[in-house]
Amino acid sequence: MHRTDLIAIGDLAARTGVAVSAIRFYEAKGLIAALRTRGGQRRFLRADIRRVSFILIAQQLGLSLEEIAGELARLPAERTPNAADWARISTALRARIAAQIAALERTQELLGACIGCGCLSLKKCGLYNAQDKAAQRGAGPRYLMGDRSGEIAERG
Amino acid sequence: MHRTDLIAIGDLAARTGVAVSAIRFYEAKGLIAALRTRGGQRRFLRADIRRVSFILIAQQLGLSLEEIAGELARLPAERTPNAADWARISTALRARIAAQIAALERTQELLGACIGCGCLSLKKCGLYNAQDKAAQRGAGPRYLMGDRSGEIAERG
DNA sequence: GCTTGATCTAAACCTCACTTGAGCTTTCAT
DNA sequence: ATGAAAGCTCAAGTGAGGTTTAGATCAAGC
Numbered sequence: 105m106h107r108t109d110l111i112a113i114g115d116l117a118a119r120t121g122v123a124v125s126a127i128r129f130y131e132a133k134g135l136i137a138a139l140r141t142r143g144g145q146r147r148f149l150r151a152d153i154r155r156v157s158f159i160l161i162a163q164q165l166g167l168s169l170e171e172i173a174g175e176l177a178r179l180p181a182e183r184t185p186n187a188a189d190w191a192r193i194s195t196a197l198r199a200r201i202a203a204q205i206a207a208l209e210r211t212q213e214l215l216g217a218c219i220g221c222g223c224l225s226l227k228k229c230g231l232y233n234a235q236d237k238a239a240q241r242g243a244g245p246r247y248l249m250g251d252r253s254g255e256i257a258e259r260g
Numbered sequence: 261m262h263r264t265d266l267i268a269i270g271d272l273a274a275r276t277g278v279a280v281s282a283i284r285f286y287e288a289k290g291l292i293a294a295l296r297t298r299g300g301q302r303r304f305l306r307a308d309i310r311r312v313s314f315i316l317i318a319q320q321l322g323l324s325l326e327e328i329a330g331e332l333a334r335l336p337a338e339r340t341p342n343a344a345d346w347a348r349i350s351t352a353l354r355a356r357i358a359a360q361i362a363a364l365e366r367t368q369e370l371l372g373a374c375i376g377c378g379c380l381s382l383k384k385c386g387l388y389n390a391q392d393k394a395a396q397r398g399a400g401p402r403y404l405m406g407d408r409s410g411e412i413a414e415r416g
Numbered sequence: 417g418c419t420t421g422a423t424c425t426a427a428a429c430c431t432c433a434c435t436t437g438a439g440c441t442t443t444c445a446t
Numbered sequence: 447a448t449g450a451a452a453g454c455t456c457a458a459g460t461g462a463g464g465t466t467t468a469g470a471t472c473a474a475g476c
Contacts, residue, residue: 420474421472422474425468427468430463444449
């Protein structure tokens with residue numbers, strides 16, 4: 105029944121919408137692990153579909169691959185994040201997102217106050233330095249991110 | 261009285277807190293323009309202090325240098341953005357920021373709903389694709405951005 | 417058993433926003 | 447007139463998160 109529990113890299117790619125090259129990249133970065141066939145080809149567990157999904161979601165939420173690797177490393181090998189893991193992680197994310205929202209709202213207010221003033225003085229204008237650095241750091245729009253939506257899988 | 265209306269690159273750097281190399285970079289990208297001395301050194305107008313300030317503020321608000329160049333190009337040469345320009349630009353920015361906030365709030369809600377569910381299915385989990393792509397595009401944390409605060413000018 | 421498509425590795429390349437370095441020239445205060 | 451400080455150009459490097467390419471090998475269907 106679970107003879108074909110192992111899937112090839114192209115299947116994993118198709119299932120997750122991630123490019124094959126990206127999966128190899130994640131493996132190189134230690135985010136996921138692969139078994140090998142005698143011929144040297146990678147074979148993944150079905151559970152890795154969820155692991156990759158987790159990577160994608162966490163990325164959308166602004167974590168860097170390094171941070172994601174840190175989270176995944178806390179899970180036993182071959183274990184996918186379960187409800188408890190996810191609760192821990194998502195609680196941390198909530199705080200991060202709240203900080204981002206707060207920073208943007210602060211900016212929005214300043215922008216409102218500034219419309220028409222045109223001062224643009226670094227010393228006087230609150231807009232400069234309005235967004236806090238910590239929030240910036242994690243905000244993480246990877247510039248290619250937006251391109252993924254159109255080309256998702258359904259390929260195999 | 262306005263004989264020394266022209267300032268050297270180091271002065272512009274000191275006044276704005278931007279590295280000399282960055283100013284050259286901006287010039288190369290067409291964001292600012294420089295006159296040259298007979299010896300080939302750049303001389304800037306005092307107005308360029310404001311232009312560079314504008315670049316910094318716009319960057320903080322998530323515009324790429326290319327977008328900023330687009331805005332600056334709409335201004336006559338040697339004219340610094342004035343109140344009217346700023347009103348136009350900042351209105352556009354408000355919309356952009358509002359979209360970002362909305363996307364983050366949507367994510368926050370989904371995250372709340374998802375805590376403990378641990379589904380992580382790309383098909384079922386609303387978290388994936390929660391943040392809209394347009395908002396992502398402009399969010400723009402430049403990874404070095406946070407480093408600037410400590411080293412601002414006051415050098416000369 | 418052969419062909420076709422998937423996979424392999426390694427290294428190079430991409431964007432963005434700059435920085436760094438090498439090697440030389442200009443400017444300015446004394 | 448001189449010497450330090452600042453400026454110049456051009457090329458290459460950085461870092462995140464990958465993609466692309468080249469040339470070879472593997473797996474599977476007929």
